Amino acid sequence: MNSLVEPQRSLPVFGSFDVVVVGGGPAGIAAAVSAARHGASTLLVERYGFLGGMGTAGGVTNFAGLYGRVGGQMQQVVRGVADELLSRIDALGGLNKPQDGMGGRIRVRSYDVSAYKCAADPLLQEAGVQLLFHAWAASVIRQGSRIEALVVETKSGRQAIRAGSFIDCSGDADVAAFAGVPFEVGDGAGSGLFPTTMFRVGQVDAAPALEAVGEFKAINDWIDRVKAAKPGAYRFAREGAILRPNIDPREWRVNVTQIRNAQGKAMNGVDARELSEGELEGRRQIAEFFRFLKAEIPGFAQSAIVDIAPQVGIRETRRIRGLYALSGEDILGSARFDDSIGLNAWPMELHAEGRVDWRFPRDEANAVNELPWRMLVAQGVDNLLVAGRCASMTHEGQSAARASGACFVMGQAAGTAAAMLKDNARFADIDVPALQARLQADGARLS
Template sequence: MSHLASGAVVDRRPSFRIDTDVAVAGGGAAGVAAAVTAARQGLRVTLVERYGFCGGGAVAGMSGTVCGLYEASDDPAQPPKQVVFGFAHEFTGLLERKGGLGPPVRYGKTYTRVHDPLVWREAADDLLREAGVQVLYHSTVTGVLLEGGRVQGLALYTKQGPATVHARFTIDASGDADVVAMAGFPSFIGDQGRVQNPTMIFRLCGVDTEKFLRTYGADTIMPEQISALIRTCHGRQYFLPRAKIWLFATPRPGELLCNCTRILGADGRELNTLYCADFTEAEMEGRRQVREYARFFRDHLAGCEASWVNDTGVQVGVRQTRQVRGVALLTNEDVVGARKFCDGIARSAWPIELHSGDKPRVEWLLNDFYEVPYGCLVPQQGEGLLIAGRCLSAQHEAIASARVTAQCFSYGQAAGHAAALCLENGCEPRQLRGEDVRARLNRDGARLDE
């Protein structure tokens, strides 16, 4: 055996330890909401985030919108009807006061709001700082502290050296159920392993947005005439694999947020970013498609004649990877049937959006909403752990509705309160009554019974 093959893996930097009440893995919408909510209950909270900022898919993935706040309707004259409140409402209000959130804009049969991702980062920093959360940026979870089936915290990689965060409760807000998988608790991936493809979102500057909006209207889903033109040009002068596209005017002057790429593997597969080779291929293919769509827009779209790519997401936008197997499962029927639960801890009126095949498929829930039960945040196996964000327990089509930003804020707020209630009552998350979490959420402005 060669010297290289027999060499030991070492890290001789000194390690360090942090003791906390609640450890939160991931600083996306769910992680920020969970950390701030738990800290406001008087708990010591440590949030671990691999980037140097919070925001997750909304910021690093540059989804750029706060989706899921409003009901959908067939009546184009119906004004926005907000159905999600609580932490989501607080955070969007802060974004608005900071000048980082546009007004509601049409998104098919509903509305969304476009944010400035730089302001999103600052708003999260402010709330975390004010709540007294200990934030560890540029820190990656590498393992779980596990004792007898109970999660006791997290192991981390940091530039300072290896670290352990010892926590009484842990919240997996990684988006990919990383903590669940590291602990070996039950989980599943998509529809029998098949997931929705990722997207590289980008910002286009130098746009005459008034001309653009006059020409194409206020709906952020581009009209059929644009989809038809894309289909005509694809494979000829341009490579444009997705014809149904979303373009949003942002709070910044002269800028469009562009959600239009469709990233498949060279072998035609829907890429799964849980696999490092797929993640890498998605990043490279995404950047290639950005240039193609930007060139097409510059050549063919009114108002985009002098435009240029300002930036892309820090990483490709991920729609779906791994889900926890929870005590409860949000089913496809729950979503389309607008089902309510006595232990519902979040509302959603967002449509099922399946981004696969030749074009995205959208299935609307009109003039109503469904609820997500508390058990979707509790793993079937393992103690000391709660789930928040898009890795909650939900079927393939259900997560295509339940994964968006407003709902992730709600899951995080629920998980933060659940952790606090568990500490107050000396119980585990599975022993906690979801109705008690709902009551605490209502006291905190969630308005679930209105």
């Protein structure tokens, strides 16, 4: 038999809230803080025992998309809750100075993962958010066009959580999929943005390492030279390797792996078998690249792997169909929208087979685009918003707006709107000018 029938059972109710947020990455953090500060009783449900999403569980170790070129000047364009989180990480000594790359067209802020975790907890607690860790969204209970309750699996067993509205920041659109919202997976051709298992290397001799590979693309020049001098000595998963120092240059973050499935396509992050096989493959690739680092790169001979991310870093799985889908042309054309909720400053970053393709806005002096409210509004469910990498975008649009900067923007807008929603009202009917006014009052930059 390929299936079994689970006996019907009654579920204990964990609690009732105005707003339930699922997922504790940048979108979930911003959503929960914003909802609670605007007076909504708020619960954040997180599968791990800490916050940060791919930034901690996936080992990303830098915020991308906070900075963009406007009027010819590189400046921070994502403000609000993101500012507060960065300030708290900085106060713990865990925030690096801005680092530029790609000829000055991108700027990131790297951080210490432990500092991020410790900074995020009090940010939410002081806002009045209740946290439920080690809980996994398992199902929803619908009544007509509304979600009545979220069903979660916990160490205390399967439970239900009631709420007036729900915000899906799971990254995989889990809640939306359970609720029957239409969605797409990957590029629509059986693949998508390839995942990466991140790792960190410590005990590096900083001076020779910085001299050898301190520039953004320098590691790729070394790889090309070694390939030419020692053909076949090492296996490299992709072109476009990223090796950058953390705040302490004795520790470096490494973004070099690329996870395929048995068919050579991007690993499907919502397929349990592929996800399990991908974890194994990621660590195999890490061991191979680390062998190259120790043998070939100055400063790394006595280094050691100090951390492998708790899970493979997922860039793209489900994307919902909302009232508007952010497109690649919106990124390249620096699009503006009447219902803007904030700015995306990251270019298209397409992790294709064996390489990374970068595509930048045509207007180099104004290389940002606005994000529309409509991309958060799920089709067919009145009291559900979706924020983060699983919001309504095309494959190309998502390759840019999946970055943490845009996720902060979407989350803050979703949480603020959720606190505004009246009983039995629809998110599709929200007063957008009133929402925009609240966002601006809270420090967000919309245009």
